[in-house]
Amino acid sequence: xxTRQLSLDDAWRLMVKESQHRNAKxxxxxxxxxxxxxxxxxxxxxx
Numbered sequence: 557x558x559t560r561q562l563s564l565d566d567a568w569r570l571m572v573k574e575s576q577h578r579n580a581k582x583x584x585x586x587x588x589x590x591x592x593x594x595x596x597x598x599x600x601x602x603x
Contacts, residue, residue: 562570574595575582589595 560567560570571582571585571589575585578585585595
């Protein structure tokens, strides 16, 4: 989220929106972001 220069609130809103779009839990998406640096990679796949 720092690469996108988002505030904490904006980052949270983006995570919630993306988790709803993917029908995935925010915690699973957060793990993907931590592991890959973003959520451009589908959940469960690592580069």
